[in-house]
Amino acid sequence: xxxxxxxxxxxxxxxxxxxxxxxxxxxxxxxxxxxxxxxxxxxxxxxxxxxxxxxxxxxxxxxxxxxxxxxxxxxxxxxxxxxxxxxxxxxxxxxxxxxxxxxxxxxxxxxxxxx
Amino acid sequence: xxxxxxxxxxxxxxxxxxxxxxxxxxxxxxxxxxxxxxxxxxxxxxxxxxxxxxxxxxxxxxxxxxxxxxxxxxxxxxxxxxxxxxxxxxxxxxxxxxxxxxxxxxxxxx
Numbered sequence: 001x002x003x004x005x006x007x008x009x010x011x012x013x014x015x016x017x018x019x020x021x022x023x024x025x026x027x028x029x030x031x032x033x034x035x036x037x038x039x040x041x042x043x044x045x046x047x048x049x050x051x052x053x054x055x056x057x058x059x060x061x062x063x064x065x066x067x068x069x070x071x072x073x074x075x076x077x078x079x080x081x082x083x084x085x086x087x088x089x090x091x092x093x094x095x096x097x098x099x100x101x102x103x104x105x106x107x108x109x110x111x112x113x114x115x
Numbered sequence: 116x117x118x119x120x121x122x123x124x125x126x127x128x129x130x131x132x133x134x135x136x137x138x139x140x141x142x143x144x145x146x147x148x149x150x151x152x153x154x155x156x157x158x159x160x161x162x163x164x165x166x167x168x169x170x171x172x173x174x175x176x177x178x179x180x181x182x183x184x185x186x187x188x189x190x191x192x193x194x195x196x197x198x199x200x201x202x203x204x205x206x207x208x209x210x211x212x213x214x215x216x217x218x219x220x221x222x223x224x225x
Contacts, residue, residue, distance in 0.1 A: 035214070037160075037216075044117065044201075044203065044216060044217075044218050044219040045152070045154075045160065045203050045205075045216040045219065046216060047205070047213060047214035047215060047216055049213075050213070050214065059212055059213050059214075060213065061211075061213050061214075062211065062213075095159055095160070100207070100214075101150050101162060101165045101166075102150070102152070102160070102162060102205070103161075103162035103165070103171060104159075104161070104162070105159040105160055105161070106159065107159055108159055
């Protein structure tokens with residue numbers, strides 16, 4: 001069974017940094033691209049970033065490009081999202097998902113940016 | 116404002132058929148395949164339809180997807196109370212070089 005478990009969320013001040021992790025199991029991690037999607041409280045889904053299976057291709061949404069960095073460690077079956085220069089409007093539940101088509105999703109980790 | 120346009124709400128009675136639309140443009144729906152997700156209250160989203168009309172294993176055939184030009188639709192037949200959820204369309208956008216989601220449609224079963 002495919003499992004994705006996110007961690008690393010929490011409360012951070014505006015301008016601060018946070019690194020999210022997503023540990024994958026149940027499939028050959030390096031064979032699949034991975035995606036981050038976020039959902040602000042009471043709002044819809046927003047595509048954040050994606051990375052190829054090898055890690056050599058990355059893509060970012062306009063609202064996070066230049067501030068967030070996606071990466072992966074295939075030896076550890078782990079996906080990362082380094083978030084810098086955080087803003088109040090980055091407050092959201094962050095989900096990792098397998099493949100470009102996002103199937104399945106993890107349970108999410110909450111990031112709160114507030115002073 | 117989402118790149119993909121969905122109606123904010125839809126409703127139907129048990130047993131009815133409802134459709135949810137998703138409107139985009141040539142750089143996204145017009146060029147790439149559409150996925151649909153269901154998000155039940157308080158849970159993570161789940162893939163419902165991929166590649167316009169394909170269902171993952173375990174998804175009932177009451178759910179069906181279609182695409183024409185720069186628009187896509189999700190149809191739910193034999194509506195059930197457990198179908199009450201938020202539904203999102205998503206697609207790759209060649210101009211943005213990234214994925215985009217619709218704003219979501221809240222389905223109410225009356």
